[in-house]
Structure formats: C-alpha cells, structure tokens
Amino acid sequence: MSAATLPAALPPPEPAGRGPAFLFGFDGEAFASRRSPAQRYWTEYAPASRAHRGLAAEFALALVDAAGRLGRMEIAWAGGPVGLAAAALAPRLGLPARVLSLSIDGLGPPTPMTGLPARRIEARFEELEGFALGFARAAGCGNAWAALSAFAASHAQWPVLADHGEVRLLNHGIDERLGIVAAPASLALVDNEGFTAIDRWLGAERRPGEAQLLRRTPELVAAQLDSPSSRGWMADALAGGAPALRAWTNHAARGSMWRRAFPGLRHAEPRAAWPDPAFRARMQRLSLRMRRARPGCATQHFTPLHRLLPRLGLEVPPGLDEDARLYGRVEMPAAAGALEPGSSGAGEEAP
Amino acid sequence: MSDGHETPAGARPGAARERLRFHEIDFALWRREIAPLWHMEGAVHLVAPLVNGYGQLQYCGREIHARVRHVPLAAELDGTRIAWTSIYNISDEALRLRGIYVLPEWRSNGVGRSLVAHAISLWPGRFGRVFLYARLGNVGRYRRWGFEIVPGHVPRSHRTGIEGGQERIVQMMLRRATEEAVDRAGADARGAAPWLPP
Ligand SMILES: CC(C)(COP(=O)(O)OP(=O)(O)OC[C@H]1O[C@@H](n2cnc3c(N)ncnc32)[C@H](O)[C@@H]1OP(=O)(O)O)[C@@H](O)C(=O)NCCC(=O)NCCS
Numbered sequence: 001m002s003a004a005t006l007p008a009a010l011p012p013p014e015p016a017g018r019g020p021a022f023l024f025g026f027d028g029e030a031f032a033s034r035r036s037p038a039q040r041y042w043t044e045y046a047p048a049s050r051a052h053r054g055l056a057a058e059f060a061l062a063l064v065d066a067a068g069r070l071g072r073m074e075i076a077w078a079g080g081p082v083g084l085a086a087a088a089l090a091p092r093l094g095l096p097a098r099v100l101s102l103s104i105d106g107l108g109p110p111t112p113m114t115g116l117p118a119r120r121i122e123a124r125f126e127e128l129e130g131f132a133l134g135f136a137r138a139a140g141c142g143n144a145w146a147a148l149s150a151f152a153a154s155h156a157q158w159p160v161l162a163d164h165g166e167v168r169l170l171n172h173g174i175d176e177r178l179g180i181v182a183a184p185a186s187l188a189l190v191d192n193e194g195f196t197a198i199d200r201w202l203g204a205e206r207r208p209g210e211a212q213l214l215r216r217t218p219e220l221v222a223a224q225l226d227s228p229s230s231r232g233w234m235a236d237a238l239a240g241g242a243p244a245l246r247a248w249t250n251h252a253a254r255g256s257m258w259r260r261a262f263p264g265l266r267h268a269e270p271r272a273a274w275p276d277p278a279f280r281a282r283m284q285r286l287s288l289r290m291r292r293a294r295p296g297c298a299t300q301h302f303t304p305l306h307r308l309l310p311r312l313g314l315e316v317p318p319g320l321d322e323d324a325r326l327y328g329r330v331e332m333p334a335a336a337g338a339l340e341p342g343s344s345g346a347g348e349e350a351p
Numbered sequence: 352m353s354d355g356h357e358t359p360a361g362a363r364p365g366a367a368r369e370r371l372r373f374h375e376i377d378f379a380l381w382r383r384e385i386a387p388l389w390h391m392e393g394a395v396h397l398v399a400p401l402v403n404g405y406g407q408l409q410y411c412g413r414e415i416h417a418r419v420r421h422v423p424l425a426a427e428l429d430g431t432r433i434a435w436t437s438i439y440n441i442s443d444e445a446l447r448l449r450g451i452y453v454l455p456e457w458r459s460n461g462v463g464r465s466l467v468a469h470a471i472s473l474w475p476g477r478f479g480r481v482f483l484y485a486r487l488g489n490v491g492r493y494r495r496w497g498f499e500i501v502p503g504h505v506p507r508s509h510r511t512g513i514e515g516g517q518e519r520i521v522q523m524m525l526r527r528a529t530e531e532a533v534d535r536a537g538a539d540a541r542g543a544a545p546w547l548p549p
Pocket of ligand 1: 388450451452453454457458459460461462463464465484485486489491492495
C-alpha cells in the first residue's frame with residue numbers, strides 16, 4: 001500500500017451518540033438470534049448524515065472509530081481485503097494493533113508485512129471443522145468461509161477486528177442458471193443471514209470485537225456503493241443484454257473497488273487467498289455439513305438499491321427505480337419505531 | 352378431471368351440498384398442508400413465510416416485520432381443507448400470491464380461482480396489482496383468471512423443494528381495478544362459490 005492512497009488529512013471522527021449504522025434482526029428483535037425457522041431475517045442501514053469522502057478515507061475513519069471502541073485490537077486476518085486494508089492502515093493511523101494470521105494444514109496466505117507485530121496460528125483442517133460445526137449451531141451459519149473468519153477471530157487474545165464482510169449487489173433480472181436476462185434490471189444489496197453469524201457468535205462468546213467494519217458508518221457503506229466500480233456495475237446491470245449478463249453480481253466489481261481504493265492490496269476476496277483446489281472442495285463440503293447441522297439459517301435479505309441509495313444521500317441512476325414503478329412504492333414512516341433489542345444483545349440460542 | 356387424477360367416489364362437490372368456506376389459518380398448519388406443492392413434505396419447517404420473488408419485495412429492514420402482512424389461507428368444503436394459498440403485501444400498493452395448491456381430486460372445479468379471488472378481496476383497493484409466479488403449464492389458466500405475463504419477463508428457472516428439481520416459471524400480474532374478470536371472480540368468492548353444484 002502506498003501512502004499516496006491515504007487521504008492527506010483525516011476528517012474528525014463522527015460525534016459519539018449516533019445510533020448503529022447497521023442493524024440486523026429476526027422479526028421484532030434487533031441484534032438477536034433466530035428462534036424459529038419461521039422468523040423473518042432483516043437488515044437495516046441508517047441514513048448518511050454527510051457526503052462520503054471516498055472509500056479509502058471512509059475506511060480509515062471507520063477503523064479509527066472501531067479502534068476507539070475496542071482499544072488495542074488484534075486484526076484476525078483470513079485473507080480478505082478488510083483485514084489487509086486495516087493492517088496496512090493501522091500503523092499509519094497510529095492505532096494500537098497487531099495482526100493474527102492463519103495457516104491450515106500448511107496452507108493459507110502469508111502474514112501481511114505491514115509493520116504491525118504479527119502472530120501466526122497453525123491449525124489443522126479438523127480443528128476448523130470442529131469449530132465451524134459449533135459455530136453453525138450457535139450462530140446460525142451455513143458458510144464455511146464465514147466460519148474461517150470466525151475461526152481466525154477465535155484465536156485473538158485482544159479485542160478482535162474480524163476480517164469479514166462485503167457489500168454484495170445482485171441483479172434479480174438475471175437468471176444465472178439459464179444464462180439469460182429474464183426480466184428488467186432489479187438491483188439489490190444482498191445480506192445473507194450467515195453474514196451476521198459472526199456478530200451473533202461474538203455476542204454469545206461475550207468477546208469484544210468488530211465484525212462489520214464495512215458497515216460501521218453509513219458513509220462507508222455510501223462510499224462503497226458510490227465507488228467507480230460499483231457505479232460501473234450498476235450501469236452494466238441497467239444496460240441489459242451482454243453487459244447485464246456479465247454483471248449478475250458485483251463480484252468482479254468488488255475486487256476492482258478494493259484495488260482502486262488501495263492500489264497496494266494483493267487480494268481481492270478471502271477465497272482468492274486460499275486457492276488450493278482440495279482445500280476449497282473441503283470448504284464446500286464443510287458448508288454443506290454446517291447447513292445440515294443448523295438447517296433453516298440460510299435466508300437472505302434484499303435491500304432494493306432504489307431505496308438504499310437516496311437514504312445514503314446518493315444519486316439514483318436512471319432506470320433504477322423501474323421495479324418500484326412495477327411493484328409499488330413504500331411510504332416512508334414518519335419515524336422508525338423502536339425495536340426490542342434481544343434480551344442479551346446477541347447469542348440467545350434458538351431451539 | 353384434469354391431471355389424470357381419479358375422483359374418489361362420493362367426493363364431488365355435488366354430493367357434498369356444503370359450500371366452500373375460506374379461512375385464514377395458522378402458518379405452521381399452512382406450511383404442513385401446502386408442502387406437497389414444493390415436494391417439501393420431509394422438510395416442512397424449512398418452508399419460509401415470505402419469499403422475495405426476484406426483487407418483488409419492496410420493504411426492507413424492520414419494515415419486513417412491521418409492515419408486511421402475511422395471510423396463509425385455506426378453502427374448506429364440508430369442514431375439510433381442500434385448497435391453500437397465501438398472500439402478502441410486497442409494497443404499499445401491490446400484493447403477491449405465494450403458493451396455490453388444490454388437492455388433486457378437486458382440481459378444475461373453480462376452487463383455485465375462487466380462493467385466489469377471495470385472497471385478493473381481503474385487501475383494500477389501493478393494492479392495485481397482484482403478482483404471482485406461474486409454472487409454465489398454468490399460464491393459460493391464470494390468463495383466464497385475468498393475469499397477464501409481466502412485460503419484459505420471460506420464463507426463468509426455479510428450484511422447487513429441498514431436492515432442487517428445476518422448473519420454469521414466469522411472473523404474471525393482475526391489475527385489480529381494470530380487470531373485469533377479477534370483479535367477476537371476486538363476486539364468486541364473496542358469494543361463497545355459487546357455481547358449486549348444489
Ligand atoms: C393450478 C391449480 C392451483 C388451479 O386450481 P384449480 O382449482 O384446479 O383451478 P380452477 O378450477 O379454479 O380453474 C378454473 C378452471 O376450472 C374450470 N371450472 C370448472 N367449473 C368451474 C366453475 N364453476 N367456475 C369456474 N371455473 C370452473 C374452468 O373452466 C377453468 O378451467 P381451465 O383449466 O380451462 O382454466 C391446481 O390445479 C393445482 O393445485 N395444481 C397443482 C399445483 C400447481 O400447479 N399449483 C400452482 C403453481 S403455479
């Protein structure tokens with residue numbers, strides 16, 4: 001990472017006392033755990049209170065904000081961009097941090113050389129497996145890669161910054177199985193229930209930590225959606241035809257978003273850091289076993305982009321609200337009603 | 352009788368003399384009884400209350416809990432449930448029908464149509480559009496019920512049931528205010544299906 005990619009002067013952190021930028025919940029309970037498969041999972045994004053300052057600056061601000069809450073922190077790197085960017089920025093921002101990196105059966109990305117003190121954990125796949133199945137049952141998650149991030153975090157001795165999260169966008173108009181444009185573009189942000197399993201697990205373990213750095217401030221969410229890569233993805237998806245077919249999800253755009261914001265970053269997504277085919281096949285089988293260990297936790301929540309962008313103070317590209325015209329509007333409530341928080345914050349086990 | 356199903360002796364509505372009744376039923380009961388539609392008899396607890404339908408659901412965040420009203424329904428004849436559907440609002444202006452299932456021996460007697468009309472009639476008129484995903488074999492029938500294929504939509508894949516058998520489905524829409532057919536069907540529903548043989 002080059003210093004040139006960092007903002008010259010960091011804006012001051014947000015005043016304390018703002019509500020959470022990101023909430024998740026099941027039916028009427030926020031930051032809770034699933035109690036039955038019939039409960040509806042949802043996620044909610046708070047409105048932005050100012051214009052964003054670009055991805056690199058907003059990421060740095062969110063990191064400073066998280067460090068302010070955690071004190072010294074251990075960045076549990078699983079090979080993803082969140083942990084890598086945090087490890088690269090922390091020493092420049094003067095944040096007390098160290099890196100924890102992971103190798104499994106001798107595989108795994110090398111510890112990033114960022115100038116931070118580092119620790120390396122050598123584990124066996126069987127250990128990851130055992131952890132992942134318990135994680136699936138406790139937190140409701142059928143995704144072995146999320147379990148890998150949590151497994152890394154489980155070795156932290158300080159408050160942990162989990163290397164986790166992505167802003168995943170999807171065009172519902174694409175039928176990826178048939179490889180066709182099946183309907184006009186309908187764009188949404190996707191939140192899998194498993195993406196917040198690590199929050200539930202931290203809560204259940206009563207571990208101080210940050211699992212959603214990418215959602216820590218509305219302005220960081222806005223910066224990701226407003227990045228040239230995300231905007232390019234939206235334009236392709238809305239264009240229809242061949243460009244739309246290539247832009248079913250923003251998988252490629254996420255990689256280019258990180259490379260543009262932090263030109264020195266090596267890895268675009270956690271899985272790329274674990275390229276071994278046998279390892280990946282085992283991870284796939286592990287996901288399956290996790291879903292069997294805890295069925296019914298694989299739901300998704302979609303936030304239509306035509307609703308999210310204005311909330312974050314972002315321009316809505318032409319054509320984006322076509323599905324609102326078709327499926328109807330939602331009147332904004334005067335004030336969002338308070339929800340009951342889960343009684344213990346997180347980690348209450350569902351039967 | 353359609354679909355090659357034999358009518359059990361004495362099971363015709365004509366023999367029943369009772370009239371069709373529609374009830375909102377408990378979701379747990381609903382999902383157990385409608386599960387054969389998706390081949391999910393062995394995993395009933397995994398039948399979700401709401402599905403998004405490729406971008407239909409316009410509510411997000413806690414609105415999903417606070418503002419979506421999910422109504423599981425059954426049609427009863429002589430005190431026996433013979434058909435199921437469910438309906439919920441996907442926005443402040445539109446509805447979605449999810450799952451329409453009539454027991455084989457009662458199909459093609461107007462039961463499905465009349466249950467659907469009843470489901471829609473529960474909602475005020477400002478919910479002016481009703482969406483559903485139709486299996487391709489049902490498109491003609493739903494056209495006769497007043498639905499049209501949503502412009503720009505073509506058949507797409509759908510994974511049905513836990514074993515993941517694939518089907519082609521297409522989205523259809525009914526405009527409540529303009530479709531005379533709906534009014535007719537709605538009147539049928541409100542009149543407790545007068546077309547059933549006495
Ligand atoms: C599809 C399904 C829900 C339709 O329900 P249904 O009760 O069989 O359909 P209806 O009888 O209400 O449809 C009206 C038909 O009955 C005929 N009918 C007979 N008597 C009638 C009467 N008195 N009033 C109205 N229609 C009558 C109509 O002519 C019409 O015939 P059509 O097939 O040419 O359209 C039902 O067949 C079913 O459960 N199929 C298997 C599962 C399935 O495919 N579900 C839907 C997934 S999209």
